Amino acid sequence: MVKVGIPRALLYYQYYPMWKTFFEELGAEVVVSPTTTQATLSAGLSRVVADTCLPVKVFCGHVLALVDKCDYIFVPALRSVKSRIYNCSKFLGLPDMTRAVIPECPPILDIDIDINKGKRRLYQEIYRLGRHLSRSPLKVRKAALAAWQAHLEYKELMVNESLTPPQAIARISGAEIPSHNPSQPAIALIGHPYLLYDELINHRLIYRLEQAGYRVLTPEMLTAEQTETAINRLTGQPYWTYEEEVVGSGGHYLESGVEGAIGVIAFGCGPDSLMMDMVQRQAIKLKTTPFMSLTLEEHTGEAGVVTRLEAFLDMIQRRKRREAELCV
């Protein structure tokens, strides 16, 4: 059976069930790289220039982890998935960059998605991708429809049951996920999935918040309507795809009654530095929700993250005590 490798990085968290369904429907076996380790990161760092953002370095490490384990590696180039809203440039050239920096990589299965070029072009691209595994356009079409359905169900699961992408993927694979206690105080995490759910690069942020007694809310738990409303309020017509994850979720959670919000960004990320700044300004303007911004890079130490997190949670507790005293 043909093996298709999928790196557990970048867009994996948003689209894995869709990609897996597509390739499996076409008779392939899907192999995912293991969770990020220090070795994965070091391998990625050795292949790209220092200025590259951390998530792309991690991505290269995951591709290297798959080199001997599959016949193909799937590396899509997602330019735009919504009309006149574009992805960061790193995603556009991802297949070419991967070929250039990892020459020993197995053949790359790529697809160029730009919704602005029309449906016909989109179908041609899907067929071009599927053709590597099946010559039957009907079979490719059926696989694409099944994949789209899997994607819709995945998104619905995260919204309806307040699950993070790793939890939803585990649930789809049949694992038991403990249910949330809605009365628990909540902290919102704002940022891209490849920063929020990679436990090596964020030093187990979600786990630490849960251990401190908080329920963690993330962008994927919001409906498109909720994020769009917040974006329209804060910036108007969006230009970047990832405004939903940063401006949309940040704008929404700052007014949702959470105990605090943490914005997570990658050092050197141009789009994020602009977008998170808007969220921070909104937090300062509203004065209702404590906000902390956390910048991650390969040199970010665990102790630094823990210290900042503890100070932030202490501040939230002090604030709550003060409010309680004022109410007496």
Ligand code: SF4
């Ligand atoms: S949005 Fe920022 S962090 Fe994400 S890939 Fe682009 S530059 Fe890197």
